[in-house]
Amino acid sequence: MRLKLEEADKRGAVSLEEAMERRKSRRSFKRTTLTKKQLSQLIWSAGKAPSAGATYPLELYVAIGEECVEDIDAGVYHRSERGYLELEMHKEGDLREELAIACLSEMFIADAPVSFVIAVEYERTTRRYGDRGIRYVHIEVGHVSQNIYLQCEALGLATVAIGAFYDAEVARVLSLPEEHKPIYVMPMGEHAQ
Ligand SMILES: Cc1cc2nc3c(=O)[nH]c(=O)nc-3n(C[C@H](O)[C@H](O)[C@H](O)COP(=O)(O)O)c2cc1C
Structure with missing residues (x-):
């Protein structure tokens, strides 16, 4: 099943400097519901990062809970292609609790309506750069993660x-293909003060 996302806003209410200043973990x-627009914006931001030799080794998975994003069923979705406004259903069900347990039982992950799991396929980059490609892949994950941090900040x-x-x-819970190795999990949602 394919899921159409919304066009991202290119002008936000928060300046880049404000977002950097306020950003924190x-x-x-x-346990509130995000809008499809918010989810679309976050996925867009994750696609806006540099890539060594344009090899694009990252694969984005999005774990969504039951009634956590408007009009979207619970499940794990996979971004079909970087830059495409589309997700495809990868696995059904609300897997947030299992994901939290896989993350050393940091149970706040189960409260977050959505978690991004950034996985990588090393081979796409090591094929060109050899072992040095491993370093490049990890650097790239950092770029994407920072974008997500800043976009979250800008969306409040x-x-x-x-x-x-x-x-x-994590790979088992999400049923990741063997070649997609998870590097980062980023739960997101409204902050509970
Ligand atoms: C590579 C990396 C791994 C991290 N892993 C975790 C983690 O497993 N759990 C967690 O709660 N925070 C994790 N963090 C967040 C850091 O704890 C946090 O960035 C740090 O305490 C500084 O706080 P700040 O992000 O609010 O500036 C990680 C950060 C980085 C860069």
């Missing part, structure tokens, strides 16, 4: 970059 989330949403998880467990 937030680890408590309200909270997020945190999570690197501490059981790789094999």
Whole structure:
């Protein structure tokens, strides 16, 4: 099943400088519903990062809970192609709790309506750059994560970059293909003060 996203706004209410100044990691989330527009904006921001040799090794998965994004069923979605305003359903069901357990039981992840899981296919970059490509892939994940942090800030949403998880467990919960290795989990939603 394919899911059409909305066009992203290219003009926000918060300046880039304000977003950078305010950005911080937030680890408590309200169990509220995000709009499809917010989700679309966040996915757009994740696609706006540089890539070594334009090899584009990143694969974005989006875990969405039950009644967590308007008009979107619970499940894990996969961004079909960078820059495309489209997601495809990868796996059905609200997997937030299982994902939180895979992340060393940081249970605030289960409260967040949405989590992005940034996975990578090393081979796309190492094919060109050899072992050095591994470094490039990790750098790229950092670029994308910062975009997501700043976009969350600009939308008044909270997020945190999570690197501490059981790789094999995250891959199992999301049913990731063998070649897609998870690097970062970023839960996001309204901040619970
Ligand atoms: C590579 C990396 C891995 C991280 N992993 C985690 C994590 O597993 N859990 C977590 O709560 N925060 C994690 N963080 C967030 C840091 O704890 C946070 O950025 C740091 O405390 C500084 O706070 P700030 O982001 O509010 O400036 C990670 C950050 C980076 C850059």
